[in-house]
Amino acid sequence: MSNENGLIYRISGPVVTAVGISPRMYEVVRVGDEGLMGEVIELHGDQSVIQVYEETSGISPGEPVIRTGQTLSVQLGPGLLTQIYDGIQRPLPKLEETMGVFITRGVDADGLDLEREWEFNATVKKGDEVSSGHVIGTVQETETIEHRVMVPPNVSGKVKSIKSGTFNIKETVCVLEDGSEIAMMQEWPVRHPRPFVQKYAPDVPLITGQRILDFLFPLAKGGTAGIPGPFGSGKTVTQQQLAKWSDAQIVVYIGCGERGNEMTEVLDEFPHLIDPNTNKPLMNRTVMIANTSNMPVAAREASVYTGITIAEYFRDMGYNVALMADSTSRWAEAMREISSRLEEMPGEEGYPAYLSSRLAEFYERAGRVQTLAGSDGSVSVIGAVSPPGGDISEPVSQGTLRIVKVFWGLDAGLARQRHFPAINWLNSYSLYPQALDQWYRDNIAPDFPEVRTEISTLLQIESELQEIVQLVGSDALPIDQQLTLEVARMIREFFLQQNAFHDVDTFSDLDLQYHMAKAILTFQEEAKKAIAGGGQLEDVVNVPARTDLMRGRFEKGYAERISDLVSEMSKQIDASMEAN
């Protein structure tokens, strides 16, 4: 091709204009003498506009621009898990090796280790008919996760030969009769969703161990959730709790434009955390993408696509994948920054007019699907949103809320009272309970949905009563309403508050959540009886066993003891009535 090499015409921050080449949209090019990686984002006459994934200081007009013919792609295959990438799938440990602690530029690194050898076990044999997405063999990638090697896209036919054994990921393990050679590694362009047969309606909850989320506002496997909240309200902690405790088999965590120290905390902590479902290190099932706020803005824009493509790849193997993006606002801001450098006509608040369609496209890549191989896999997407000033009327929050089915609204007021997780129970919602109720009845307790309704009704009533209390004080209320306030306080302090940094309290399984909720309702019932029988509210509220019940949740073995604690509480409440 005559137009493979061009020259830089103009440089303005991360946006470089080249002349003398006619690339395709979103093609990857090499910019300047140092060969910085960039992506074509606009064609304008004979000029090609390129967003560059690395710092551009010191680059001059007249330096070369070289086409690669490829669009931005990720390498997929064994070796993804436990890895930590930047926004364009360069492994951070590898970058440290080649350039030290500071990220300089012009360094290439493969997303996967091409040399490392893996034990491949063929699961099809000569003569089998295979097609795209079909699993042809497995690799034990980590202690807990079996990597299923799939036929790459647009390849199908009869297996001519296949061999088990030790190979690196570029070696051919399988040959089809038409001569196609299949290795363990494949590549996929990040901006294209990977194919599947069909999407199903989600009907299984993603269990996170976080009481307010699982119990009141559940997310389904394959669902989408948005967590908007002002700074300091606990978005990142909530995201990290989900990454740690949710019962997905694979977790993809994208730190998009966030703090370096926070990312380090995640990187330090995860390898030491034990997955409650498998008792193996959580890192075994995790892929991390870290593009901190001071790393190049174009790579930040790409990072969410890199992440979701990896998530889809594991989905295609038949796994349930959970993807956390923290924060999608930073991603949107990266779009805004690039858009303004392109001098595009801005939409609301300077964001590009295509903001909401990009958000929708991204969230739409979530879902529970029938994979090409016929199995069942899902990608659940949980996106944090950082609205300026905590005001969710801004474009990113609104664009997100139009798409997602679960809204976990973080509240600065709650955070200020150190009520964590600071999720507002009055304005948060989930559209999944109806689809999931049958699952709860079958697997946890037949009356699970009713208990949930009762708890949320109590919270609703409390908020109405609080308005009256604000005016006249709580002593002016009738005794049954005072009791309701006490019960609601118990829901808030005992059930909804959960300490992410406490060894025991950090995770409650659904069974325990159900029993805790029941304990609160039992207290309400017993207290009502006691008061009807002449007991004093104060005595009932202050029975020592109730304090034990509430404080007990911080102790190991609470799940076994909770029913004893509840019956002790009932006994003491009874006794308090008799004392009168």
Place this chain on the structure above:
Amino acid sequence: MSGKEYRTITDVKGPLVFLNKTEPVSYGEIVQLMLSDGSIKNGQVLDTSDDQVIVQVFEGTASVDRQTGVKFLGDVFKLPVSKGLIGRILDGAGRPRDGGPDIVADDMADIIGAAINPYSRQSPESFIQTGISAIDACTSLVRGQKLPIFSASGLPHNDIALQIARQAKLVGSDDDFVVVFCAMGITAEEYNFFVHDLERTGALENSALFVNLADDPAVERLITPRLALTAAEYLAFEHDYHVLVIYTDMTNYCESLRQIGAAREEVPGRRGYPGYMYTDLAMLYERAGLVKGKKGSITQFPILTMPGDDITHPIPDLSGYITEGQIVISRELHQKGIYPPINVLPSLSRLMNAGIGDGKTREDHKSVSDQLYAAYAQGKELRGLVAIVGEDALNERDLQLLKFADIFEHQFLRQSRDEDRSISEGTLDLAWDLLSNIDTKYLVRLDQKWIDKYHPNEKSGKEEE
């Protein structure tokens, strides 16, 4: 490079100079402007193409004309660095301001600074005792953190910053901090206040100052913090110093950023600030931390004044999303005569949990801090209620909490400018004393084992038995 001089200026607009030129010029390159009166101005390339180059002039464009000579120096902006920076006062562009000789450079460091690989960072977890109870107990600072002070005009943020600079130390360690002080557009009076205080306590010899005052060129403010942070990085990562960077006032910095954006006719974001302000601020704030294999550290204390006391203004808002918490100064407390007027409720330290607890501060620290917050928050809320219905309508629990809010403000928050409280005896024990004004059964955030061990009544009760 050639050092060739161009006289091809076409437009001058605000702090920007546009010129046509003949040879390729790099993005970010340093530029010298030779004025007809013989004076020299410095600038940097903001946009470059075959046809046109846009230069941002640090000293402003007064007296620049079409005959002004423009020289491209072929390099990006670099700061001469050496240990000799300590004890020096430099201006906003890195030239000596104290009448001393030029810095003898051991190295020339690019002032833009590269991002630290997140994988190469080390988690900050060494507690810094500031001797200020509100900070130590409720928003504990750790080495390598960036914790801004959100203040507003007329509030004593400078006193607080200086008190921190003076008293900050690691418990059980003699390592001193080197202070890098960066002034952006503050008044000469404020500057003198800082310098005198640093002089008075002998800290000046242990400090490097980069000073751009209110009457210095506004555009220069865009490089001043980068110089300061470059110096800090050099001292921390080449010479193992623990560096405390104080910069004030971030609001002036952001104003300059907006000025450049406006001159370039960029599409503005919120309130006219450029859309890339988040990224730009991150490139300053993120230059804090610790890295694996190096002994030094950078801890940042940016000070910003919130326009109109509004915490949702873009400057505090974007800062809050990048920094690891914030210390919020309250006008209400200040007017009550309480120093330091730190409102602990919206204040936060995100790295607190990593730096406190057994072996670091004290085992009960987290519980005590949570309880202080909860009790004070509820007490403050009750003040609103009391204003409407009077104290008589409150029950026993609420009355105790209401009283606690006052006690907390007057005995816990309040301390003198020279009072250096130790974390264990000075701050946490005081907290227990004050919490004992509330009935134990209402102290639900405290683990029973800490109540048994530290609560003044329970403790003495035990001793008597």
